[in-house]
Amino acid sequence: MGWELNAVEINGLTKRFGEFTAVDNVSFEVRKGEIFGFLGPNGSGKSTCIRMLCGLLNPTSGAAKVNGFDILTESEKVKQSIGYMSQAFSLYKDLTVDENLEFFGGIYGLRGNQLAKRKAEVVELLGMGRYLNRQSGLLSGGWQQRVSLGAALIHEPALIFLDEPTAGIDPVARRELWDLLFDLSSAGKTFFVTTHYMDEAERCDEIGYIYLSKLAFKAAPRELKALPEVNPLGTKRLSVAAEPPAQALALLKRQEFVIDATMVEAEVHLLVPTESTDDQIVHTLENGRIQVHGIRSVEPSLEDVFVAVTRRLNQS
Numbered sequence: 001m002g003w004e005l006n007a008v009e010i011n012g013l014t015k016r017f018g019e020f021t022a023v024d025n026v027s028f029e030v031r032k033g034e035i036f037g038f039l040g041p042n043g044s045g046k047s048t049c050i051r052m053l054c055g056l057l058n059p060t061s062g063a064a065k066v067n068g069f070d071i072l073t074e075s076e077k078v079k080q081s082i083g084y085m086s087q088a089f090s091l092y093k094d095l096t097v098d099e100n101l102e103f104f105g106g107i108y109g110l111r112g113n114q115l116a117k118r119k120a121e122v123v124e125l126l127g128m129g130r131y132l133n134r135q136s137g138l139l140s141g142g143w144q145q146r147v148s149l150g151a152a153l154i155h156e157p158a159l160i161f162l163d164e165p166t167a168g169i170d171p172v173a174r175r176e177l178w179d180l181l182f183d184l185s186s187a188g189k190t191f192f193v194t195t196h197y198m199d200e201a202e203r204c205d206e207i208g209y210i211y212l213s214k215l216a217f218k219a220a221p222r223e224l225k226a227l228p229e230v231n232p233l234g235t236k237r238l239s240v241a242a243e244p245p246a247q248a249l250a251l252l253k254r255q256e257f258v259i260d261a262t263m264v265e266a267e268v269h270l271l272v273p274t275e276s277t278d279d280q281i282v283h284t285l286e287n288g289r290i291q292v293h294g295i296r297s298v299e300p301s302l303e304d305v306f307v308a309v310t311r312r313l314n315q316s
Contacts, residue, residue, distance in 0.1 A: 012062035037204030083152030083160040093137025108155035142173025
């Protein structure tokens with residue numbers, strides 16, 4: 001696809017530190033206006049890849065463009081065209097909300113009426129008016145993240161990198177922040193998000209999973225759930241409501257007919273052969289003096305996807 005459609009385009013991006021390869025021949029695209037989730041275990045290469053895309057670290061080989069700018073030859077233009085928001089609340093805690101917006105706007109070259117206009121727009125967009133004169137360090141975690149987002153948006157970047165933006169904030173603040181991301185995405189902003197929360201990964205248009213420095217896959221959540229390794233031939237997934245659930249999980253894990261088992265929202269999720277019956281599960285649990293409330297079919301979750309793919313990668 002051409003650059004009128006892509007915010008990020010990566011081709012064979014590689015970064016080595018001596019004998020260690022942190023990012024190994026990674027290639028993918030991120031469309032404009034997309035919320036792209038970039039997932040992977042700690043140490044897998046996520047941060048190194050993002051640092052290269054932000055123009056902060058030169059690749060060993062390969063190429064990438066961000067907002068149409070080459071990360072190697074046009075790194076300053078890359079930096080001016082993106083926003084960045086980290087999990088560490090990238091604010092000056094002793095400054096007020098207004099002073100933080102003023103400072104970050106100034107860093108990006110905004111002055112006078114242009115800066116005043118952008119501050120007013122960001123404050124209205126994020127609903128921060130009543131906190132303008134409040135010291136940033138005294139705000140709740142959710143509001144600090146909202147101000148951090150405002151600082152990342154102040155210069156109207158086309159692409160915003162969000163590094164675990166909801167880590168450490170409460171569920172209501174998480175929901176509100178994601179609602180803002182959806183609104184901004186619908187208006188054309190592109191978001192490149194790292195997260196360890198599976199419910200947040202579900203909200204992304206596409207997901208890239210990097211593991212041991214290599215890109216394992218990139219696809220929409222619904223496509224990932226249809227992968228063969230997630231749905232082995234001749235198997236089905238069931239959810240068992242039983243009391244007590246922890247004992248039910250421990251007992252079912254020991255059964256030969258159970259391929260995999262885990263706990264999800266106080267129900268036991270099973271991967272079992274297609275020929276397995278509900279009666280077989282009920283009989284097993286009742287013999288263990290565990291009460292069964294119901295059994296139903298379920299679709300695989302993104303957690304199932306990552307577990308299945310990671311196991312395959314570890315075996316290859």
